[in-house]
Amino acid sequence: MSTRFLHHFFEPRTLAVFGASEKPASLGGLVLRNIQEGGFKGPLWAVNLKGYSQVFGVPCFSRVSDLPEVPDLAVVCSPIEGVPSLIKKLGQYGVKAALVLSGGAYLDRDKGNKGSIRERMLSAARISGIRVLGPECMGLIVPGKKLNASYASQPVKAGRVAYLGQSGMLANAMIDWAAGRDVGFSHLITVGDSVDVLLPDLIDYVNQFSPAQAIMLHLERISDAQHFMTAVRDASRNRLVLAIKSGRTPESDISGMAPTPGIANRDVVFDAAFARAGVVRVDDSDELLDALETLSRMKPLKGDRLAIVSNGLGPAMLAIDKLISAGGKLAEFSAETQAALHRSEVDMSKPGENPVDVGGNASPERFVQALEIVAADANVDAVLVVHAPTRMAPSLVTAQALIDNRKKFRRNLLTSWMGLKEALNARHICNLAGIPTYISPEKAVKAFMHMVIYQRVQALLQEIPPSLPFSTSPEIRAQCRTLIKQAKEQGRQTLTHSETAQVLEAYGIPTAPSVYLANADEALARAAEIPGTKALKVVHEGNCRPYRYRKHPHKISAGLLQDLDTPEQVAEGVRQLGEKVAEKFPEYAIREYCLQPMQRGKHSMQICAGITRDPVFGPLIVFGIGGYKVNVLADRQVALPPLNMSLAADVVGRTHAASLIREHSADPERDIQHLCQMLVKLSQMASDLSDLRGLEVNPLLLNRDGMVAVDFALDLGSPSRFAIMPYPEELREWVTLKNGWQVEVRPIRAEDAHLITTFHRQLSEESIRFRYFHNKSNLTQRDLSILSHINYDRQMAFIAEYLGDDGSKEMLGVVRVWNDPDNIRTEFSVIIRDDLQGLGIGSLLMKKMIDYCTNIGTLEMIGKIMVDNHPMRALMKHLGFKCRYNMEEQVIDAVLRLNEPESEWQRHRLESMPD
Template identity: 45%
Template sequence: MSTQYLKRFFKPQSVALFGVTPEPDSMGRVVLKNLVEGGYSHPIYRVGEHPEHFDGVKSVASLDDLEQMPDLAVLCSDADKIPAQIEELGKRKVKAALVLGTRLSQTKYADRFAFNRALRDAAHPYGIRILGPEGMGLLVPAMKLNASYAHQNIRKGNVAYVGQSGILGTAMIDWANGQGIGFSNFLTLGGGIDVDLASVIDYLATDPYTSSLLIQVDSITNAPHFISALRAAARNKLVLVLKSNLSLLAYADRKKLLPPGVDTFDEVYDSILTSCGAVRVDSSDELFDALETLTTIKPLYGERLALISNGMGPSAMAVERLVDKGGVKLAQLQPETVAALAELTGNETTSQNPVDLNADASPEVYQKAVEILSKAKGVDALLVLHAPTQMAPSAATAEAVIKAAKRTRRNVLTSWMGRQSAIEARNLFNDAKIPTYITPEKAADAFMHMVKHRRNQTMLKETPTPVSLQLEEAKLSKAKQMVEQAMENGRDYLRHEEVTDVLELYGFECASSFYADSVEEAIKIARKLETPIAIKTLHKDNCYPFCYDDENAQRWRDLALDLTNPAELEHHVGELSRRIDERFGEQEYRGFTIQRMKRGFQSLQVCTGITRDPVFGPMVFFGIGGYSHDVRADRQLMMPPLNKSLAKAMIRRSRFYPILKQNSSNFEQHLDSLCQVLVRLSEMVIDLPHLRTLEIHPLLVNRNGLLVVDASIGLGQPVKTAITPYPEQLESRIQLRSGREVLVRPIRGEDEPRHLEFFQRLSPESIRLRYFYSRGEPNHDELANWTQIDYDREMAFIATAPRLDGKPGNETLGVVRTTTDADNVSAEFAVVLLDELQGEGLGKLLMQKMIDYCREQGTLEIMGTTMTSNLGMQKLAKKLGFENSYNAEEEAIEMKMMLNEPTEEWQRTRLAH
C-alpha cells in the first residue's frame, strides 16, 4: 500500500472522534480524554449523537457541521455503524481512519471476517486508509498525540514500538513507564486489514527521530513486502522482533502451516529474521528487557566480554547462558590487567575473567575494577554482577559503578540480584541510563541481543565471494523440460533416475544407480556389482522428500544395506518385496534401485535441499545427515537467493560445522564445496519454480569430495522467491563510440572490490559533481550498501568490460542508480563515469537503460539534481527528454521526466507537491 497517507496517522493536523458516549469508562470517552490530557494542540472534533461537552470538546451531529474535514478519524463506535461511517468519511475525501477495538456480539456480522470485509468494501472506492480494527491505537509524543485507549501516556524517546496485539501493547506501556523508558512512536495494528506491518516499518525506517524498532508479530501475510521492509530498516536501525509460535493451534494444524520437513516455527522465523538483519526475542519478558537494552545501548565494536562479581556463582550463571545462546568467548585479560586486578583483590587466581572481587568487595573496589577493565586491551564490554551482602551495600556499590561507567565509551551492563535491597540500586542505574537486569541470565541475554545484531549486520554486509555456477542454456532447458514433462504426465514428483539427471545437470556428482522392475531383475543386476550392495524399494511414499514418519522408522524399512553374498541378496530382496506387497498395491509399486555401498574415506553425512514455506515461499535447508531425529534437530534454513557468504553463514550455524572442522581431511576445500552446493540449490529454486521440495540425503563428504547417494524431488505450482533474485534478464551488451564492447548489468554484492577501484579512479572534480562535495574514500559499510541492493526497492546498472591493461578480470566504467520511494511515485537517479569515458556515449546509454527500466516498473517520474556548474549533465538530461529547472533554495538544477500517468488521486497529489 501507499505510505503517503501514513503521515495523516502519525502527523495529523486535526482529529475527529466518532462513538464518544457519556459513560466515563467507555472506549470513546477514554480516547477523548487521552487526546485532551495528552496536550494535542491541533483541532479535536466530536461527531455523534451526544451534543453536550465532554472534556471541553463539543460534539457536532454530522461531518457536514465541521469547519474542516479532519486529517484523521478515530472510530470507537459500535461495529454496526463503522462501515457506514467509513463510507461517509471517504465521500468527503478524508484519507485516514483509525478503527479501535470492536465487539461483534449482538451485531449483524457473523464473524470477524465479515466485519473486515465490510470495512474494506466501504473504504476501497474512496482510497481511505484504515488502521485496525482491534488495535489499541496510536501514540506519537512529538505530536503530543495519544489516540488510544491506553491507561497511561508514554514518555518521549527514540524507540518505535509496532505490535499486532493491543493488550500486549498496554502492558508494554505500563512496564516502560515504570522503567522511565520513552518512545518515538507507539502503535498496535490489530487486524491490519489495510495499513499493514510492512508499510509501517517502511515509514518508521525513514523517521529521523527513531533509532531502533521493536516489533511484535503474530502473523505475516505479504511476505515479500514484509521482508523487503525489514531488510531496509535493519540496514540502518537496530530491529528486534517478538514472534509468537501459534502454540494454541493443534499439532495437526501447525504441521499444515510448516514447510515440509520442518518441525517448528522457530526454525523458520529464526532464519527469516536473521536473513533480514533483525534480532529475535523469544518471550514478552525478553521483549521488555530488550527494550531496556535498546534505550541505553552504545555501538558494540566487539564481542569480548569481561565479567565482574562479588562471587563466582553469579558469573557462572551468566557464562553458562552466554554459551547456550551463541558461544560468546570471554575476553582474555592481558598480564598487566591481571596484575592490576590482583593488586586490587589481593589474589591473582580470582583476577582472571570472570573477575571475583570476593564477598567483602566494597563500592570502591567495584569502581576501581570497572575502571581497570574499561581501559583494558581486548575487552569490548563489561557485565557487572552484584549479590547483596552486609559488606557490599547495593545502592552505594551501584553509585560507584555508575561513576566509572560514565567515563568509558564501552558498554557496561549490570545485574543487581535480589529484590528488596536491590530495587534502589536498579533505580539508580535506570536514572543513569545504564542497562540493568534482575538476573545474570537476563543480562547475558541482553548482551547476546547486541552480539546477534552485530553478527547479522556483519553477515549482511560481508562482501560475497565471486562464484560462477550459472547453468548452460542447453542444460537449463533440459532440466526445465524434465520437470514440465513430469507435470504434464500428472506426476507431482520426479522418478529417482530423473532426480539424478537433474542434479547432474546442475553439477552434482551422484552415486551410480541401477533400476529393476522385478525381484529377479534386481538380483541379476546386484550380482554383477562389486559388494557390498544397497537396495531400496521404490513406491508412492518414498518418491517424495522427507519420507520418514513420526517414529523415524519408515526411511529404513525400505532399505537393505551391506549385502555381501548371493544368499543375503536373495533373502533381503525377497523380504523387501513382501513388505511392499503388504503395504501397497501393484499400482503403487515402482521397482528397485541398486547401488554399490559408498563407505570409508572418513565419510561424513549431510542432509540438504529445498523446502517451501506457505508464507515465505522457497527455502534452502542444510544440516547433519544420518538418523532422522538428528536430521530434524539440525534444519538450518535460509531464503534464496544465496551467495557464498550467506551459504557459509548457514553452514556455520549447523551442528555439522564443528563435526566437519574436527574430522575433515581438507576443511577449507570441503567448506567451499558445501557452499557451492547451497548456491546451486538456490539457483535451482530460481530456475525451476515448479520445484516444491528437494531432499538430498545423504550427501557424503569425504576425501574424494562430495557425493549424492540418495535424493528425491516433489513438484507443485510455481512460486516466486520472497527476495527478488539477481535480474539476469536485464543484462545487455552495448558498443561504445570507440568500438569497445561493454556489458551493462545490475550491480551485485561481488562487485564491491571493483567498485572501490572505480571510485579511486574518479577525479576530484567528478566526485564533487556526483556528491556535491569533496568526500573521502568510501568504507566497507558504504560499499556494501551501494553494491548489495534490494532489487525491489532500488536499481543500479554498471557498465563493465575486460581490462585494457592486460590484467585478468573486468573493470567498472560507469554506474547509474535510482532509489524509488515506497509508493513507486518518484525515482531519484545519479550517474557517474570514469573521466576517460567522457564523450563515448556511455552516460546516455546508461541513463536510457534506467529510464526504460523505471518506466517498465510503473514508476511515475524520474528525477535528479545536479550542480549549476555541471553543464554536461544538464545537456544530457535535455537530450533524453528531462525538464530542467533552477531550485533557488538549493542552488541546484532539478531534472524531471514523467514516465507514466497517475491513475489515482493520491498519486496526483504527490506529484503536485
C-alpha cells in the first residue's frame, strides 16, 4: 500500500512511449497521438527497436539509454512478452513510473518454469524500484494537466469527478457518454490487471492531491480488503464516493474465490463493506451514468426533502412512488409556501400540497412562477421538475425559461424532460447549462437518492455510539484461548458443544442449562439434573461445524429428540441417537450428548447469529431469523467488525427479524437492545480469538425473559486479517502519576465522545488556542466524530483516563498522530487538562506515542507549536525533538527522527515532503 512515485504518473514533466509507430494498428502510435492532441507541454519521445527517426513528428530512439534524459513516465505499448525485461531496464535506468497498456491472453501462463508474465513483471518492478500500472489498462487521463496517455477514442473535458476503474471498455463508454452530456473528469484511470499499482493506491493519491469533489469506482475484484477499506474510508470522509461492482452473481463472478460459509451470495459482503466505508453503491451502468450527471452538476444537499413540480399528476406520482420506495422524503411545504401557491393559482390539482401540478396547459412562465415559490421554502432541499411536452409548453421553450431564470431558484434543481424527439433538445440545453437532467422521473429520483444515501451513511458513521455493553479482559481472553489451544493440540478443528458454551458464557452470551453425557449409563444417572421435560441432541463430527447447510438451509439436521420426561427415556434416547449416527454417518465419531430443558418456541423468536470468515474481507458478523426448519439464509445480514452499538442496530434493523420483534414483542426496544449487545460481544470475540474461524448460534431464543443460546457450533482456523483494524486492546496499560493516581493509558474509541466533550469544557482558552491555533469553545458533532472515530491503520490517539471511586471516568489528556499512507511521516498533537499539568502526563503520553510510531516503522514525527507555547517547547526539547522557527507559518516546527529510511525513495520522499 503506497503512493510512492505516483506523482510521476499524473504530473510527468517528460514522457516516452515505447512501441510507438505510424502503422495503422499500432497501439503505441494511437497513444502517442492522444498525448500530442491532449496538449502535453513537456518533452515527448518515442522508443522503437525498428530504428525510426521520428513517429508522427516525435523524436524516436531505439533504446531507453539513447533518450536525452530519464523520462518521468514510460508508456509501454510494446509486445507483452518483452515487457518484464523492459520494466527491469527502465527501473535500472532510473525511470520511476511505467504505464503498461500492452496485454494478451497468456499473462498467467508459465513458460519454461520462469514464472508467468505477470509474476515476472511484478518481480522486475520490485527489484528495480519502478512503479507499474498495468498491464491491460486503458491508460490514464488528467485533463487539468493536459495529459491523455490512453487509447481513449475522444478527448475528455476537465471536471470535478474522478473515475477509477478496473475495465478499460467501461471507461471508454463513460468517456463517450460524458462527451455527449458535456461532463468532465478530474482524473480518469483504469488499472486493468495491474501487478503493482492497485486501486486503493490510486484512491489514496486522488484523495490527497486531486481537486475532485467526488470519486466513482468500478470494481471487478478486490484483492486486499484492508488496503481498500482504509483508503476508501479516508476518501469518503472528504467527498462523495460511489461504486459499481460487477460479478454480483456466481455466474458473473470472475474472482475465483471460495464461497463464504453461511452466506448464499458473497455480493452481500460487498454491500456491507461499501456501507461501512461510507460508499454509495449503484446497481447498474445506467445508474452509474446518471450518478455522474448528478455529481457533476449538483451542489451538496443540506437535507433529504424533495419537492416536485410537474405539468401533470401522472408523471409526478411515478416520481413519488420511486421516492418513497427508495426511502426518500416528500417535502412538506411551509404555511407561507402553501399560501403563496393558493394566491398564485399555479397549482391545478391540490393547491398547497406537494407535488405541484401546474396543469397540462401550463405556460413556461407558470412553471417558473411555481418553481420560484417552491424553491424559496426552507423545508425543501431540492426540486424536481417533471415535464411532458404540450403545445402550450413545448419542452425546449420551457427548458430555456428555466435556464434563463435559474438564479431565482434557491435550491438544487433536477429536471426530467419526458419523451425522446421533442425532449431531446431540452435535455441538451440543460446539459450545456449545467442543470442535471434525466430521461424519466424515476431516474431523476434515483440520482437524487444517491446524494441522500451518502448523507445518511455518513451520519451513521459519525454517530456517537452508546457505551459498550461489554468489556473484554485478559482473563476472558486467556480462558477462551486455552480452550482453543487444547483443541488444536488434540488435533481438533472444532470445539465441542460444551466448550463452545463456555466461550459464549465468557463473553456474556447466556446459554441454556446443559448436561453433557457420554453414554446411556451416564444419561440414566444424571438426567434428573435437568428438571421437567427435556431435549436431547447428539453432537458428532458431522454436525459440530457451523454453517453446514449451504445447499439446504431450510433442512438443518440437529440429531434431536424432544419431550423426554424420565431418566429411562433419556437413556433410551442416547441409544437411539447413537444407533442413528452409526447407521447414517458411520465415518463420524460421536463427541457427546447434550441434555437441555425443553425450550418451546411458541412464545419466543428464534434468531441465528454468529461469526464467519470471507476469503477477502476476513471475519464477518451474521444475523437474521433462525430455527431448524426455516431458510436461515433468506433473512441473513452481514457486517464487518468491529461493531459498536450504533452499527449493530443498523444490522439488526435491516432484517425481517427486527420487523417481527417490533410487531409482536411486549418490549421491542429492550429486545433489540439485547440483540445489539450480543452482536457487539460477537464482534469483540472475533477480535480477541484470532483462531476462531466460524461460530453459529442457532437457535437463539428471544422472549420476555431475555435471550438464551440453545444450539451452537464453533470451528477453528489460521488467523485472518480484518478488513477494518479492530480496537488494539494490547496497547492498554496502567501507570502511576506523580500524585499517586492510577491511570489507564489506552487507545481512544468511538464511545469516548462524551469524555472528549467533558475534557474540552475543562480546557482554558489558551490551551484550546495552543491545540487548535484558534478559539474553539464548542465541539460540533462532526468534530466529535473526527476525534473519536479513528482509523487505527493510519491514526492513533492515546488518552490518559482516571477511574474514580464511584465508577466515573475522567479524561486527563490525549495525544494524537496522523500518518501519511506511506508511513513516512506522522504529525502529532498533545493536550493536557490545565489543572493537571505538571504531573508528567504530557511526557508520559508522548513517550507512549513515540514508542508506538517507532514500532510500526514510521520514519519521522513532526508537530507545529505556537511560539508562545513555552511549556510545549520545553517538553519537545526534553524528548529530543529538533525545533526550528517556521517563518512562513510563524510557528515552531518540532521534528523527531524515529527510524532511518530503508530505501532511496523513502529518503527522497522524506527530504522532499514539506514540514
